[in-house]
Amino acid sequence: MRLGSASLIGFVGIALLLVATCDPAKARAQEKKARTVPYPGAVRPTKAPPPGPPGPVPRMPDGHPDLSGVWNGQRELPGDSEPDMLPWAAALTKQRTENYSAEDPEARCVPGGVPRATPYHTQLVQTPKLVVILFEGNIHTFRQIFLERTEHLKITEPLWYGDSIGRWDGDTLVVDSIGFNDKFWFDMAGHPHTTQLHVIERYNRRDYGNLDVEVTIVDPGAYSKPWVQHRLATLETDFDLTEYVCNENNLDPGHLVGDTGGK
Amino acid sequence: MRNRLVLVAGFGLLFSSVPLAAHHSFEAEYDFNKPMKVSGTVTKMEWMNPHAHFYVDVKDENGKVTNWNFELGAIPVLLKQGWKRDSLKPGDEVTVEGFLAKDGTSSMANARKVTLPDGRRVFGGSSSDAALR
Numbered sequence: 551m552r553l554g555s556a557s558l559i560g561f562v563g564i565a566l567l568l569v570a571t572c573d574p575a576k577a578r579a580q581e582k583k584a585r586t587v588p589y590p591g592a593v594r595p596t597k598a599p600p601p602g603p604p605g606p607v608p609r610m611p612d613g614h615p616d617l618s619g620v621w622n623g624q625r626e627l628p629g630d631s632e633p634d635m636l637p638w639a640a641a642l643t644k645q646r647t648e649n650y651s652a653e654d655p656e657a658r659c660v661p662g663g664v665p666r667a668t669p670y671h672t673q674l675v676q677t678p679k680l681v682v683i684l685f686e687g688n689i690h691t692f693r694q695i696f697l698e699r700t701e702h703l704k705i706t707e708p709l710w711y712g713d714s715i716g717r718w719d720g721d722t723l724v725v726d727s728i729g730f731n732d733k734f735w736f737d738m739a740g741h742p743h744t745t746q747l748h749v750i751e752r753y754n755r756r757d758y759g760n761l762d763v764e765v766t767i768v769d770p771g772a773y774s775k776p777w778v779q780h781r782l783a784t785l786e787t788d789f790d791l792t793e794y795v796c797n798e799n800n801l802d803p804g805h806l807v808g809d810t811g812g813k
Numbered sequence: 814m815r816n817r818l819v820l821v822a823g824f825g826l827l828f829s830s831v832p833l834a835a836h837h838s839f840e841a842e843y844d845f846n847k848p849m850k851v852s853g854t855v856t857k858m859e860w861m862n863p864h865a866h867f868y869v870d871v872k873d874e875n876g877k878v879t880n881w882n883f884e885l886g887a888i889p890v891l892l893k894q895g896w897k898r899d900s901l902k903p904g905d906e907v908t909v910e911g912f913l914a915k916d917g918t919s920s921m922a923n924a925r926k927v928t929l930p931d932g933r934r935v936f937g938g939s940s941s942d943a944a945l946r
Contacts, residue, residue: 654838
């Protein structure tokens with residue numbers, strides 16, 4: 551059967567219409583994908599941060615390592631895998647990541663909780679009975695790690711920073727924390743948790759300028775297996791913590807729109 | 814007690830020690846597909862956290878003036894990159910390169926690079942700066 555000229559024109563017309571409508575959208579989507587830059591937590595890192603200065607580990611009078619110092623955040627090392635999440639947690643993380651972390655409470659000057667240690671620096675202040683972690687960024691607050699207690703407090707009110715107790719395992723400080731609320735995000739990707747959260751951190755000051763931090767997140771309400779992260783904090787030798795009042799002039803919240811679909 | 818706060822003589826000298834993790838993700842608020850570049854006169858500098866902001870009067874070809882709002886990095890980041898509270902003052906002539914806000918606010922952007930009155934072109938310590946390094 552031969553195509554009539556009207557059918558041919560119609561066919562060509564439809565073909566042109568398809569070309570005209572498909573290509574720009576495809577091109578826009580490709581350009582958008584090509585220009586997306588992953589942010590901390592959204593993808594696993596591929597490069598280790600530069601190491602801190604070498605030198606011997608400073609020690610306290612009792613012989614334990616002294617973890618005190620101003621540290622450059624805690625940057626995740628390459629090699630860790632994505633956590634094994636329950637379906638609801640995986641779906642929620644995906645939704646938060648795809649919306650470019652626009653609803654991150656941290657961006658609204660709400661506490662970052664545990665074990666989030668960014669943005670900017672943290673300062674560890676160590677005494678024989680107490681280690682305090684000062685956060686330069688987020689809401690410029692602190693965590694307390696009690697070294698004298700071996701048992702957790704009875705938690706009647708879920709806390710942003712939980713209850714942390716610490717003990718020495720050789721030269722490693724092992725910190726055990728429970729008693730959390732479920733309101734904070736672990737990272738910009740938006741990994742969630744429940745009030746069952748139990749965090750174990752192992753701090754090892756390998757040498758003068760390098761603090762290895764191994765974090766284990768245990769939360770059967772959101773994760774089917776413990777989530778282990780390996781981080782490195784390097785010593786900041788030039789600056790003390792800078793004052794940072796988050797809600798002094800926070801103009802962001804009204805403009806955090808996330809994924810606008812390329813419009 | 815020794816004061817360890819170092820006064821930095823120039824921009825960008827201590828970049829390698831700065832962790833550029835940001836207060837929020839770049840793409841939650843700004844658009845890589847909408848780069849911008851304008852020149853004008855600084856009207857205000859807000860040297861505050863979580864981001865410093867500075868405002869610039871920009872004149873279009875018809876002489877109409879629009880006041881732009883630019884976001885820089887946080888003060889802890891800016892100090893280490895060499896910025897100071899008075900690096901930009903009302904009356905300074907600047908050129909700003911960056912990316913527009915996603916929500917359609919046409920005169921609000923994330924400043925990636927700023928050309929200062931003395932001609933130096935410096936990074937804004939902002940989330941676009943961190944994302945594109």
